[in-house]
Amino acid sequence: MEDIKKAFEIANKTKIPLIPRAGATSGHGGTLVYKKGIIVDLTKLNRIIDIELMDQSVTVEPAVTFHDLEKALTMQSLALCSYPSSIYSGTIGGWIAQGGEGIGSLKYGSIIDLLLGLEVVLPDGSVKYYTEKEDFEMFVGAQGTTGIITKVKLKFRFDIPLKHIAFTFDNFSDMLKGLSRCREVEPFSVWFLNKHKVDYLNKTLGYILPSRHLVIVSKEISYDEEEKEFREKIYKIVREEKGQLISDYYIQGIWKARFKIFSILKEMENYILGEVSIPLDYGAEYIESLPKKIDKKILIEGIMVSFSTVSIILNLVLKTDQSKIKQYKKFLQVYKWILKAIKIGGFPSATGLWFGGYYHTIYGKEREEKLLKFKKEVDKNNICNPDKVWSPKVKQLPLISLKTAIKIIGELF
């Protein structure tokens, strides 16, 4: 913490910005230096400080990975309430700054619902410890623009075993109807893959799943009776929504695949990846509107983040040569699909650099105004990860924002 305070002191004197970086898995450009700046590598702040059974909380340094925390909790028959699928390298502090939602959020909420305390070094060098939700809002989803988080206290759950049931659908709209009915079983998580992603899993991991859209519903189960009721309810939903059950034999393998989203690529293949949350009711129409020409190359994976919203990860699989600048126009293609989703009521999963200027679509205008006011109060020299959350001006074209520039270039492809 002393080092971070010192770094802010130097940054304020020299006006050279600091850019916090932990696991660097975010993909939204929050850890990139846009103009000039010093990267603050936080990965050494990785101690688990305390597990407190009485108030069901754990206190950690910010760069503890979800995987390390889960290992420590499991030893005491405890578990994470929710976590991102980047469990092995994504960190707690990074997830807070990203405004994360993930597996388990359907039951336990997003990261803000799990927070009990946050210690932050503010850009003016002062250290604050916050315990209220309205204060957490100044850091959750703020991409490290308002301070560097140095300690986190968050809730855990008792390790009640999860039971999973998987089923498939022929078409996407039937699958979405099936998803919306999963609320009837109060699940821990609902996760799905489109048919092309299933085909990829079969091809690359040797699975033999039917080539159909796949859903996995998970629930914490304590008693046999509870499991029986869970199964009966899901079987009824599957029957009524024209789905087909998958044998339990495959379940553990499928469940493990939630951490393997990149490992299914073959040589010379690459993902261009984008993520957008979209109201469930518009999901089918949106998927239908994606280009048919490259349909088979669009692998979709998603989770329900609430009973009315799904978070869809669009993976465009391409043979790419990353040394060729032309390949990057394909990134803009995925960006365009996300903008399309935003037009019909969706929102990007985080801001960062690429979605700077979209904070209000995620959290609302009022919260954006509060955040901006707070930023101005605590960071008078704008040295804490500037150019993120709010869209920076493009250097060559100072009158337009990066958001507008990407939109214009995107239209050309």
Ligand SMILES: Cc1cc2nc3c(=O)[nH]c(=O)nc-3n(C[C@H](O)[C@H](O)[C@H](O)COP(=O)(O)OP(=O)(O)OC[C@H]3O[C@@H](n4cnc5c(N)ncnc54)[C@H](O)[C@@H]3O)c2cc1C
């Ligand atoms: C395969 C894969 C799967 C993913 N799955 C999910 C998912 O299911 N759900 C989800 O929400 N995200 C997901 N992500 C995105 C990302 O992995 C998570 O949000 C992760 O928790 C970010 O942590 P990080 O340590 O990598 O953060 P980084 O990428 O290092 O940083 C992210 C942002 O946080 C800021 N930051 C980092 N640490 C601090 C700190 N201590 N104080 C202040 N600011 C800080 C950085 O400046 C940056 O703006 C996934 C990413 C990948 C690659």
